Amino acid sequence: MHASSGSVAHKRPDRPAVRPGAIGAGVLVFLLMKQGGTPEKRLTSEKAGRFTESVIREMTRQAMLHGAINLAQGFPDFEAPDAIKQAARQAIADGVNQYAITWGAKGLRDAIAGRMRATQGLAVDPETEITVCCGSTEAMIASLMAVADPGDEIVIFEPFYENYGPDAIHSCARPRFVRLRPPADADGDWAFDERELRAAFGARTKAIILNTPNNPTGKVFTRDELELVRDLCLEHDALAITDEIYEHILYDGREHVSMARLDGMRDRTITINGMSKTYSVTGWRVGWAVAPPAITDAIRKVHDFLTVGAPAPLQEAGAAALALPRDYYLRLAEGYGARRDRLLPALRGAGFKAYVPRGAYYIMTGIDAFGFADDVGFARHLVRDLGVAVVPGSSFYSHPADGAQQVRFAFCKRDSTLDDAASRLRRLRPGAPGAPG
Numbered sequence: 474m475h476a477s478s479g480s481v482a483h484k485r486p487d488r489p490a491v492r493p494g495a496i497g498a499g500v501l502v503f504l505l506m507k508q509g510g511t512p513e514k515r516l517t518s519e520k521a522g523r524f525t526e527s528v529i530r531e532m533t534r535q536a537m538l539h540g541a542i543n544l545a546q547g548f549p550d551f552e553a554p555d556a557i558k559q560a561a562r563q564a565i566a567d568g569v570n571q572y573a574i575t576w577g578a579k580g581l582r583d584a585i586a587g588r589m590r591a592t593q594g595l596a597v598d599p600e601t602e603i604t605v606c607c608g609s610t611e612a613m614i615a616s617l618m619a620v621a622d623p624g625d626e627i628v629i630f631e632p633f634y635e636n637y638g639p640d641a642i643h644s645c646a647r648p649r650f651v652r653l654r655p656p657a658d659a660d661g662d663w664a665f666d667e668r669e670l671r672a673a674f675g676a677r678t679k680a681i682i683l684n685t686p687n688n689p690t691g692k693v694f695t696r697d698e699l700e701l702v703r704d705l706c707l708e709h710d711a712l713a714i715t716d717e718i719y720e721h722i723l724y725d726g727r728e729h730v731s732m733a734r735l736d737g738m739r740d741r742t743i744t745i746n747g748m749s750k751t752y753s754v755t756g757w758r759v760g761w762a763v764a765p766p767a768i769t770d771a772i773r774k775v776h777d778f779l780t781v782g783a784p785a786p787l788q789e790a791g792a793a794a795l796a797l798p799r800d801y802y803l804r805l806a807e808g809y810g811a812r813r814d815r816l817l818p819a820l821r822g823a824g825f826k827a828y829v830p831r832g833a834y835y836i837m838t839g840i841d842a843f844g845f846a847d848d849v850g851f852a853r854h855l856v857r858d859l860g861v862a863v864v865p866g867s868s869f870y871s872h873p874a875d876g877a878q879q880v881r882f883a884f885c886k887r888d889s890t891l892d893d894a895a896s897r898l899r900r901l902r903p904g905a906p907g908a909p910g
């Protein structure tokens with residue numbers, strides 16, 4: 474398993490994105506070559522050397538290799554709604570098979586604006602404020618590349634969705650991590666220390682990335698917490714880039730508040746969202762960034778030269794998806810709530826310390842009871858010997874040691890899949906490392 478290298482590679486958060494002397498190196502190579510020297514040429518970029526492939530996606534390959542149940546990567550093993558699959562087929566049959574407008578098909582942009590008004594009361598201009606991308610993954614990297622310069626700092630709560638580490642490197646920004654701490658009692662909520670957050674902001678802060686509901690912790694940031702972030706953004710003239718891809722997956726009466734809704738934030742927020750999680754179509758690769766016109770202009774330029782555009786027929790189907798009635802979203806959240814409540818007791822029964830997620834579809838767990846030296850060895854044991862793939866906790870932290878006693882489970886799966894995983898996990902023996910029953 475590659476997990477350790479995956480987590481180690483972006484464990485260099487403190488390293489400047491551009492090393493001092495990097496510019497001089499090019500001149501040195503030139504001089505050596507002029508003198509007939511044979512300097513060793515580096516054929517891959519220094520940036521690409523600073524992170525490895527995704528541990529999450531690697532775990533999916535491990536699951537396939539070992540015939541394991543995949544509770545690692547966050548994609549459903551059940552079908553997307555028939556109506557939107559039909560809309561995609563129809564769009565292809567109707568000839569929507571050429572490039573869409575680079576920044577997004579008009580029908581989808583109108584639908585996104587309509588939903589932002591309906592759910593968050595936000596008035597968004599689809600002509601100047603929305604960029605449709607290849608998934609929220611591209612929306613995030615395009616946004617960061619559009620706003621960050623070398624030397625800029627980006628504040629990121631950790632544990633964090635692993636893409637943000639490489640995203641920061643690609644955009645030449647330096648991440649400043651602020652710790653989310655697990656609750657002392659597994660039924661409580663993950664929390665951050667206000668002083669740490671304040672200390673992370675400074676003159677170089679360009680933006681904070683905020684993911685709520687949060688992957689991997691399941692934390693749903695409260696209005697008070699968001700207001701504190703807002704105050705810091707205003708004080709330091711910084712942007713908020715909010716990843717709201719799990720906005721409809723909420724439990725226990727939690728409410729999703731878009732940062733752009735808070736006073737003062739409409740003009741300094743980039744709101745990122747997409748179809749993957751809400752409509753169970755992670756393979757379609759349709760997401761978007763919503764931002765004020767001047768920022769959207771920059772995002773659209775980066776997006777244009779990264780990918781030209783997202784799949785045209787799937788954008789057409791996206792407009793149909795966003796028109797689904799309110800009931801659809803209620804059932805989505807209810808369904809995930811039931812899955813959470815199915816997996817949580819199974820994990821606790823097997824010996825995990827399982828933190829209750831308030832949103833999104835992951836459960837972060839503590840593995841201290843099993844006596845493994847680290848999360849990677851434990852995840853290897855689970856996938857090879859018990860047939861359950863999970864994500865080692867270290868891949869969500871800038872320092873692997875911080876996640877060395879945690880692993881993440883995804884529960885966006887059918888009941889039968891979760892039950893099957895639960896029965897395999899019953900073979901774990903807390904206190905007996907490497908000794909499945």
Ligand SMILES: Cc1ncc(COP(=O)(O)O)c(C=O)c1O
Nearest residue numbers: 547608609610634688747749760
């Ligand atoms: C927080 C978060 N953002 C973004 C993504 C990727 O979204 P997309 O499929 O729209 O690229 C994921 C996928 O797991 C995620 O958890």
